[in-house]
Amino acid sequence: MSKDNYIIHSAALKLKHEKGSEAEALFLEKTWDMLSVIPGVIDFRLTKIINDSSPYDFEIEMKFENQEIFDAYNKHPNHWDKENNKGFVPEVWMKEVDSFLEKDTVIIRK
Amino acid sequence: MSKDNYIIHSAALKLKHEKGSEAEALFLEKTWDMLSVIPGVIDFRLTKIINDSSPYDFEIEMKFENQEIFDAYNKHPNHWDKENNKGFVPEVWMKEVDSFLEKDTVIIRK
Numbered sequence: 001m002s003k004d005n006y007i008i009h010s011a012a013l014k015l016k017h018e019k020g021s022e023a024e025a026l027f028l029e030k031t032w033d034m035l036s037v038i039p040g041v042i043d044f045r046l047t048k049i050i051n052d053s054s055p056y057d058f059e060i061e062m063k064f065e066n067q068e069i070f071d072a073y074n075k076h077p078n079h080w081d082k083e084n085n086k087g088f089v090p091e092v093w094m095k096e097v098d099s100f101l102e103k104d105t106v107i108i109r110k
Numbered sequence: 111m112s113k114d115n116y117i118i119h120s121a122a123l124k125l126k127h128e129k130g131s132e133a134e135a136l137f138l139e140k141t142w143d144m145l146s147v148i149p150g151v152i153d154f155r156l157t158k159i160i161n162d163s164s165p166y167d168f169e170i171e172m173k174f175e176n177q178e179i180f181d182a183y184n185k186h187p188n189h190w191d192k193e194n195n196k197g198f199v200p201e202v203w204m205k206e207v208d209s210f211l212e213k214d215t216v217i218i219r220k
Contacts, residue, residue, distance in 0.1 A: 008157065012213065032219060047118070047215035054213050101211070103122065103164050105157035109142060 004107050006042065006063040007070055012049065012056035013100040019057065027096050031060060034088045038076045040069035056101065070104075114217050116152065116173040117180055122159065122166035123210040129167065137206050141170060144198045148186045150179035166211065180214075 017023040028046055036044040042063040049056055064070040073079055080089040127133040138156055146154035152173040159166050174180040183189055190199040 007160070028219070043220070045220035046218050048218050049213055049215050050117070051212060051214040054211070056213070058218075059213070059215055101164070102161060103159055103166070103169070104161040105159050105169055108156050108158050108168075109138070110153070110155035 003063065004110060006065055007067065008061065008063050008105045009070065010059055010061040011100050011102045012059045014056050014098045016096055016098045027092065030092050034078045034092070038073050038078050040064055040073055055099065113173065114220060116175055117177065118171065118173050118215045119180065120169055120171040121210050121212045122169045124166050124208045126206055126208045137202065140202050144188045144202070148183050148188050150174055150183055165209065
């Protein structure tokens with residue numbers, strides 16, 4: 001299966017932290033360490049948004065081969081262990097992110 | 111130079127047209143035909159946004175090797191001939207797009 005059929009999941013975000021701060025660097029570090037290792041995650045990347053017209057400063061992007069693997073990612077304890085209120089979403093994301101926009105896309109022409 | 115250093119330019123958008131309409135298909139066709147052929151455009155792709163939480167329905171994405179080539183794209187007559195009010199932006203984009211969010215990113219970790 002070509003990667004062209006993958007689901008591309010992304011989240012553009014603005015942090016509560018000051019730009020260029022240690023807290024900002026640590027957020028990116030934690031994001032990488034907790035999410036990029038979850039099984040099924042492909043082409044994980046962190047990007048910096050450089051256009052002034054964007055209300056967001058960074059973007060997290062990854063690919064999944066299909067919806068089932070994407071669902072498993074969402075339920076993985078590194079991402080969000082809802083029962084114990086643990087993982088990236090409650091412990092990092094909800095505390096440090098000011099605003100965000102999530103986007104899941106599939107390629108229709110390339 | 112690795113593509114990892116490229117500027118990734120994208121625009122998420124919502125059309126004025128009805129979903130699945132002929133006008134929607136024609137917009138995507140015109141977008142492809144007018145923009146993907148501009149010199150310096152790399153990895154041009156059209157994607158469909160599939161998550162309900164997104165206010166946008168499609169995304170156009172492309173890469174540029176550097177800011178100079180990106181600037182030349184912006185001034186290319188297929189994109190926007192400001193002097194004659196011609197090209198994709200005034201003739202297609204401004205008429206058919208309801209709302210959008212532009213984003214230029216560079217990879218900081220992958």
